[in-house]
Amino acid sequence: MERTQVAIIGGGPAGMLLSHMLHLDGIDSVVLERQPRDHVLKRIRAGVLEHGTVKLLRDVGLGERMAREGHAHDGTWIAWEDREPFLIDTKRHTGKQMWSFGQTAITEELYRVRARDGGRLIDDAGQVVLHELTGDRPWIGFEKDGAAQRLECEFVAGCDGFHGVSRGSLPGELLRTFERAYPFGWLGVMSETPPLGDIMYAQHRRGFALASQRNAMLSRYYIQCDLATKLEDWPDDRFWEELKRRFPPDIARKIVTGPSIEKSIAPLRSFVAEPMSYGRLFLAGDSAHIVPPTGAKGLNLAVSDVFYLHRGLVAQIRRNDGRYLERYSETALRRVWGAERLSWQLTKLLHVFPDDDDFTRRVNLNEFDHLQASAAAQAALAEQYVGLPFEDLAANP
Structure with missing residues (x-):
């Protein structure tokens, strides 16, 4: 005992x-x-670490390796098909940065x-x-x-x-539990290649894609996939080809490909227990x-x-x-x-959801255009994305 x-x-x-x-x-x-x-x-x-997470890790003595191997970001880009890329500019709107580690x-x-x-x-x-x-x-x-x-x-x-x-x-x-299962997953690849300079989401009619990173020589990429997808059906060459199709051509040309050192499929879900x-x-x-x-x-x-x-x-x-x-x-x-x-x-x-229709696609496009045009919408998104501050109960006893 x-x-x-x-x-x-x-x-x-x-x-x-x-x-x-x-x-x-x-x-x-x-x-x-x-x-x-x-x-x-x-x-x-x-x-991808919020500003508050980075600060906490530093405060408890865990910042040295993060500073050496991680990478600060002013925000995350959204590359929308047929539109100019948009930056969720956390540095501009909140004065705070995200961190890749x-x-x-x-x-x-x-x-x-x-x-x-x-x-x-x-x-x-x-x-x-x-x-x-x-x-x-x-x-x-x-x-x-x-x-x-x-x-x-x-x-x-x-x-x-x-x-x-x-x-x-x-x-x-x-x-009590609350759950939503999504009708797709993410097929992810990790490679020992130089990443793009920034974290970038891609919205494309063929599906979502993401370019992320772990350090200067470790890249992490994802593409949206069907839940029935099998890893053996996705050799590296096919993955890289599909990934590049979902990014604008000028960005796709910057993606450095190489052998994958890890490949996996993750289903997406939302779940909360109370x-x-x-x-x-x-x-x-x-x-x-x-x-x-x-x-x-x-x-x-x-x-x-x-x-x-x-x-x-x-x-x-x-x-x-x-x-x-x-x-x-x-x-x-x-x-x-x-x-x-x-x-x-x-x-x-x-x-891209299986039941998306023309109305849904137009609404989503309008939402993105509004985000591009509205400083208030940009600030609200940046505030949430960079992470809200931890609550202080002393101020609200």
């Missing part, structure tokens, strides 16, 4: 960031991860600093079950190397993703919500959840101040639903 102050379920970026931040405040935690460490560190995920690199840094600081991580933890979540002393049962184990704690942070056990530990009569807390269990990251990647909000939402949860745990454990934990779910959900709304709007605007 082990004891800790905070048991964290899930060793992805949300769980490891929370563990690191709690350590900086002198609060003990243990992270339980069901996968082997190598599996976690090899997962390929998004890498891969989630894989962030996770590697978190594992490095937790090992440096003596953090306790139990990976390959099987059969995880959460117990007595409404009592004063919750505990976690799990198996490690075939032996039953028990971890006692004061609070549980459920950071174990969409398929984890944490969300399922909420009573069915309490839990509430994000039950007793002494608090959900964070993908265990509570999924957003389509169009808005670049998934990792950033996980970071904002961790910010709010860390603040609440520190206040409760160090000062016996429970107001932040009591309002954690409602505070986090306001940001979640804002991100869901923006991601849905951009997904609807930039993708």
Whole structure:
């Protein structure tokens, strides 16, 4: 049997960031991860960071590698077929920049600093079950190397993703879920080639495309695809040809092609679970919500959840101040639903849906033209895209 102050379920970026931040405040935690460490560190995920995420990572001592390998952006371009490209100019309208830095690199840094600081991580933890979540002393049962184990704690942070056990530990009569599945996915390729200078969305009659990056020699590209798409039907040459067809010719000529080092298909969905807390269990990251990647909000939402949860745990454990934990779910959900709304709007605007008709296409085109012409519309989009500031409950007790 082990004891800790905070048991964290899930060793992805949300769980490891929370563990690191709690350590900086002198609060003990243990992270339980069901996968082997190598599996976690090899997962390929998004890498577009909001201004607030960048600031938080710097504030907690995780900015050095990001500054060395990442890349700042004044915003993101939309290349609309038959129209001039448009920049979601976050720098102009908000004074803030976005940042390209891969989630894989962030996770590697978190594992490095937790090992440096003596953090306790139990990976390959099987059969995880959460117990007595409404009592004063919750505990976690799990198996490690075939032996039953028990971890006692004061609070549980459920950071174990969409398929984890944490969300399922909420009573069915309490839990409400909201979901929208999209009738397409993204076929993604990563290549060790110089990326385009900027992140760029492409809207085309053949479907959406995206040019992104991880560092100066690591590019990430996506094209919208049917849900029945099979990877074996998309050799590299076919992918590059289709990708270039969806960008304007002058931009397509700048795309440097090369062998793919990773290729995958991701379905798109929107999902929210409410509430994000039950007793002494608090959900964070993908265990509570999924957003389509169009808005670049998934990792950033996980970071904002961790910010709010860390603040609440520190206040409760160090000062016996429970107001932040009591309002954690409602505070986090306001940001979640804002991100869901923006991601849905951009997904609807930039993708081709199977049931699109001429009316829908005209409305979308008019929406883009309005965005091009209206400074107010540009400012509103830039404000949401760069990330709203974290709420300060002290200003609204």
